[in-house]
Amino acid sequence: MEFSSRRRKFATTPQMELYGLPLQFYGQPPLENISLAEFETFAVERLKLLKTVENLGVSYVKLSEQYIKKLDFEFKNLNFPYRVDADDRKPQCGPSEYEKRRKDHISHFILRLAYCQTEDLRRWFIQQEVDLLRYRFNDLHPKLKLEFLHKNNLEYDAISIEEKQVLQDKLIDSSYGVSGITVEDQDFYKVPFQDALDLVRTRKVYLKAGYVYIPHQDVVTIVLNDFRTRLSKALALTARSLPAVHSDERLQPLLTHLSHSYLGQDYSIQKNVGKISLEQIDSLSGKSFPLCMRQLHQSLRENHHLRHGGRMQYGLFLKGIGLSLEQALQFWRSEFTRGKVDADKFDKAYAYNIRHMFGKEGKRTDYTPYSCMKVILSNPPSQGDHHGCPFRHSDSELLKQKLQFYKVSPSGISQIMDLVKGMHYQLACQKYFELTHNVEDANFSLNHPNQYFVESQKILGGGKDAKREMVDTPQRSQGNSAFKNSPAPREKAAAPANTNASQDSAEMSEDLDSYFEEV
Amino acid sequence: MPSASSSSSDYDPASLPDLLPLYYRRLFPFSQYYRWLSYGGVQKNYFQNREFSFTLKDDIYVRYQSFTSQNELEKEIQKTNPYKIDIGAVYSHRPNQHNTVKSGTFQALEKELVFDIDMTDYDDVRSCCSAADICSKCWTLMTIAIQILDRALRDDFGFQYLLWVYSGRRGFHCWVCDEAARTLSVSARSAVAEYLSLVKGGEETVKKVVLTEPVHPFIQESLKVVEGYFSTYALQQQDILGRKESVEQVLALVPEDVRKELQQEFKNERNPENRWQLIVEQASRKQATAKKGQHFEKEIMLQYCYPRLDVNVSKGVNHLLKSPFSVHPKTGRISVPMDLTELDTFDPFNVPTISLICNELDRVKVGEKEDENAEVKEIEGEAAEKRKIRDYKRTSLAKYIKYFDAFLDGVSQSWKGELLRKSDLQKEF
Numbered sequence A: 001m002e003f004s005s006r007r008r009k010f011a012t013t014p015q016m017e018l019y020g021l022p023l024q025f026y027g028q029p030p031l032e033n034i035s036l037a038e039f040e041t042f043a044v045e046r047l048k049l050l051k052t053v054e055n056l057g058v059s060y061v062k063l064s065e066q067y068i069k070k071l072d073f074e075f076k077n078l079n080f081p082y083r084v085d086a087d088d089r090k091p092q093c094g095p096s097e098y099e100k101r102r103k104d105h106i107s108h109f110i111l112r113l114a115y116c117q118t119e120d121l122r123r124w125f126i127q128q129e130v131d132l133l134r135y136r137f138n139d140l141h142p143k144l145k146l147e148f149l150h151k152n153n154l155e156y157d158a159i160s161i162e163e164k165q166v167l168q169d170k171l172i173d174s175s176y177g178v179s180g181i182t183v184e185d186q187d188f189y190k191v192p193f194q195d196a197l198d199l200v201r202t203r204k205v206y207l208k209a210g211y212v213y214i215p216h217q218d219v220v221t222i223v224l225n226d227f228r229t230r231l232s233k234a235l236a237l238t239a240r241s242l243p244a245v246h247s248d249e250r251l252q253p254l255l256t257h258l259s260h261s262y263l264g265q266d267y268s269i270q271k272n273v274g275k276i277s278l279e280q281i282d283s284l285s286g287k288s289f290p291l292c293m294r295q296l297h298q299s300l301r302e303n304h305h306l307r308h309g310g311r312m313q314y315g316l317f318l319k320g321i322g323l324s325l326e327q328a329l330q331f332w333r334s335e336f337t338r339g340k341v342d343a344d345k346f347d348k349a350y351a352y353n354i355r356h357m358f359g360k361e362g363k364r365t366d367y368t369p370y371s372c373m374k375v376i377l378s379n380p381p382s383q384g385d386h387h388g389c390p391f392r393h394s395d396s397e398l399l400k401q402k403l404q405f406y407k408v409s410p411s412g413i414s415q416i417m418d419l420v421k422g423m424h425y426q427l428a429c430q431k432y433f434e435l436t437h438n439v440e441d442a443n444f445s446l447n448h449p450n451q452y453f454v455e456s457q458k459i460l461g462g463g464k465d466a467k468r469e470m471v472d473t474p475q476r477s478q479g480n481s482a483f484k485n486s487p488a489p490r491e492k493a494a495a496p497a498n499t500n501a502s503q504d505s506a507e508m509s510e511d512l513d514s515y516f517e518e519v
Numbered sequence B: 001m002p003s004a005s006s007s008s009s010d011y012d013p014a015s016l017p018d019l020l021p022l023y024y025r026r027l028f029p030f031s032q033y034y035r036w037l038s039y040g041g042v043q044k045n046y047f048q049n050r051e052f053s054f055t056l057k058d059d060i061y062v063r064y065q066s067f068t069s070q071n072e073l074e075k076e077i078q079k080t081n082p083y084k085i086d087i088g089a090v091y092s093h094r095p096n097q098h099n100t101v102k103s104g105t106f107q108a109l110e111k112e113l114v115f116d117i118d119m120t121d122y123d124d125v126r127s128c129c130s131a132a133d134i135c136s137k138c139w140t141l142m143t144i145a146i147q148i149l150d151r152a153l154r155d156d157f158g159f160q161y162l163l164w165v166y167s168g169r170r171g172f173h174c175w176v177c178d179e180a181a182r183t184l185s186v187s188a189r190s191a192v193a194e195y196l197s198l199v200k201g202g203e204e205t206v207k208k209v210v211l212t213e214p215v216h217p218f219i220q221e222s223l224k225v226v227e228g229y230f231s232t233y234a235l236q237q238q239d240i241l242g243r244k245e246s247v248e249q250v251l252a253l254v255p256e257d258v259r260k261e262l263q264q265e266f267k268n269e270r271n272p273e274n275r276w277q278l279i280v281e282q283a284s285r286k287q288a289t290a291k292k293g294q295h296f297e298k299e300i301m302l303q304y305c306y307p308r309l310d311v312n313v314s315k316g317v318n319h320l321l322k323s324p325f326s327v328h329p330k331t332g333r334i335s336v337p338m339d340l341t342e343l344d345t346f347d348p349f350n351v352p353t354i355s356l357i358c359n360e361l362d363r364v365k366v367g368e369k370e371d372e373n374a375e376v377k378e379i380e381g382e383a384a385e386k387r388k389i390r391d392y393k394r395t396s397l398a399k400y401i402k403y404f405d406a407f408l409d410g411v412s413q414s415w416k417g418e419l420l421r422k423s424d425l426q427k428e429f
Helices: A002-006 A036-059 A065-077 A098-114 A119-138 A142-151 A161-174 A178-183 A193-201 A217-239 A243-245 A253-259 A282-285 A290-302 A306-320 A325-336 A345-348 A353-357 A372-377 A396-405 A410-421 A425-437 A450-463 A466-469 A488-494 A501-518 B002-006 B013-027 B030-041 B072-081 B119-124 B136-156 B186-196 B217-237 B244-251 B256-267 B272-290 B296-305 B310-317 B340-347 B353-367 B372-376 B379-394 B398-426
Strands: A188-192 A204-206 A209-214 B050-056 B058-063 B084-091 B108-110 B114-118 B162-166 B171-176
Touching: A036 A065, A036 A098, A036 A119, A036 A253, A036 B372, A098 A119, A098 A217, A098 A253, A119 A217, A142 A217, A161 A178, A161 A204, A161 A209, A161 B217, A178 B119, A178 B296, A188 A193, A193 A209, A193 A217, A193 B186, A204 B136, A209 A217, A217 A243, A243 A253, A282 A290, A282 A450, A290 A306, A290 A450, A290 B002, A306 A450, A325 A345, A325 A353, A372 A425, A396 A410, A396 B372, A410 B030, A410 B256, A425 A450, A466 B072, A501 B186, B013 B072, B013 B353, B013 B379, B030 B072, B030 B398, B050 B072, B114 B119, B114 B186, B114 B310, B119 B136, B119 B296, B136 B162, B136 B171, B136 B186, B136 B217, B136 B340, B162 B379, B186 B310, B244 B256, B256 B272, B379 B398
Parallel strands: none
Antiparallel strands: A188 A209, A204 A209, B050 B058, B050 B084, B084 B108, B114 B171, B162 B171
16 A cells, blocks of 8 residues: 555655755655666665664764764765755765765665565664664754654654653653753653653653653654654565565666675575584684683583573574584583483473574574674673673673683783773674784674684684694594595695685694694 | 461372363353453454463473464363463464464564563572572562562553563563553563663673663662662571672672772671661762762662563563463462552462362362252353352452452453444444
């Protein structure tokens, strides 16, 4: 229904009105014809922009000075609508403001097509678009802000002065940066709590009988909340009409390509199934697991149990590094049955969960190992949990102790702790990687625990000296038999590690074990 | 009072298969149950599209059960005699036909907003018991939790129809039955749950409550509740400032400089109440000098007493939760609705077990033999219903069902108006 109503002939809504403000809620899809080349450029450039938004969001506090500066730069660079004064001056060079707004509009809708297909893609896209809107709305002239709210039917009634006086203490205690004077000066809006979930969630607003009282300064939250809801609904609708789009063989490969490039590598594709034996996990966890997985592994070994959040995070990681379903079942069963769970209980209560991870139960989704973002942001650990990101979810004292225990140098620890304080958890983890692998610069940007593992294996594999090659152990059983005892594997292993590291990771770490024993 | 608990603790899990048929045939309040889950029939198929799931003997788990009528539900439960009944969401289609609809279209639409609080989540702050065990000492934590949540859900969120249910073992559930709550989105549910969560962090976090300035009115209100219990519960019963290990645990939550001073002061002061006073004094001294807020005495109180929610249960619309009046297979206790006017005297050990109420049924029968033969014959409809009412009224379950009735009378106010409006619209034909 809604789809057809949105397809109204364009003549009724002139372009100028559609692009009247530097930002919009993307309520109406573009209806003009564009070339394939433009289609592709627009899409790729918006994707770049969203990637920047994601990266900045991880490294900086949102809307901090640095964050804004870097995002400003990217906007200018990619020719997206940026910093318009209320009087709309003509740009000296480059595309006109109209062209930029058109690009903003069209590129958003192209990426909708590419990012509506799965839950993960939708979540990522919505998050970045919301952050983008936050930045742009914040940048808007107050007059334009009001105009924008008005245009999108986001007007709420301000509470009366009397009501404000009655509630004054509560209002001061529930909003940051609001004092007695600002309460008097500022308008407060009474809004159903469902319209300001982000403020409710963080307790940054006064809540009474189902209504929140939002100070004018926080009105952006309602805007974002509304945008998020609209976008989420729109993506669900788009997903339904996707088969029609996919029948166009010009667009289909392009869209697939676009959606694949959002997270870098997809670690759910198992290239190395069976390349790792269960006996290796203990030693690998010390050398090549990121701290979060090392922690989970250790507490699993100690308690012979992990709660659901831990099983998911660690189980999918193990799947990603190459454990087969059979190995995974064996691994979890042998550990759990050492604790309070007997084999029968395990098969009834936990085996399902593991088969589920491998897409063998329920809705049969082949689950993807969690990325750093997911570990850091979703499902924080609570009582009894060991999952999460140690840099994000540990007390700094405990983290320090742990790093000491893992023999990180005092100067290294203080470097890491500085990053943690600045909320750069992934950078902290990367620093930990560099320190524990003795490399100056890791040369990658860490965003996935499985990436950490692969990179670690690359380095540890490549670091082997020539002498090790000569005494290469011949009794490996699970390697490719064609290579056994032939000179080929030695040559391969001596070559730059990144060519073969991932496929041969199992063998290499075995070599490494003996290497470390010798040294 | 305490003597009653000894008889109900006679429950033997092995007898469950023998008792369940009797319970479901003569005691389970099907009509109230159906009345509840149909919500006055305001929305078509609300009961029919609701998911039930049963745990049968030997941990066999059957999901996506659904029933077209009270009678059908009753028949099925009496046939399968489930060890445990869970209630899920109201779906877009009949859950028992979920395989026949196109994938993706079968979706969870609505459910009560639910909360689950479990004593195991408090293991690091209670010394009396651990894991599944509870005692009257640590049950205070549940009393505190219910008071805090009940107030916030009513006053802050404006919900009215809150059904609090003892889980049968070591915690309780809350079912928020307002229409506004049943229609909340997943993100709204998680926002509510997070608003209510103060204790955060897993095994790698020592300090789990961190307050920032200003202290939100919700936290202030919650602190008022905790303050009412803290001295008796935490200082006296749990003795958190008496034993060496637990003193260290508490002191780990204060700033380092304060910790050193307190360790000195504690050497000359053994009395837990006085020790607590020392902590409070340190805190107010800090508050006077530091420019950033120092609330460690409040943070300690909250870490030890504030409700610990299982957020994931509240978040999902499709999450299953144990049904009221289901039996807890391990303890045999019935999941009974709790009357909050009697919250402070609620004793989990006094909640009737299935063996107790089945016994009560037998015991009375010896006295009045009248319808012995009626039992053999299949009596139908109204007569059976009346009989059942008479049955449960003779047992300790009566007062809980009575309370459930009263609760439903309250909720029905909300759908009566709705029904009137609807019938006005339909007058035309």
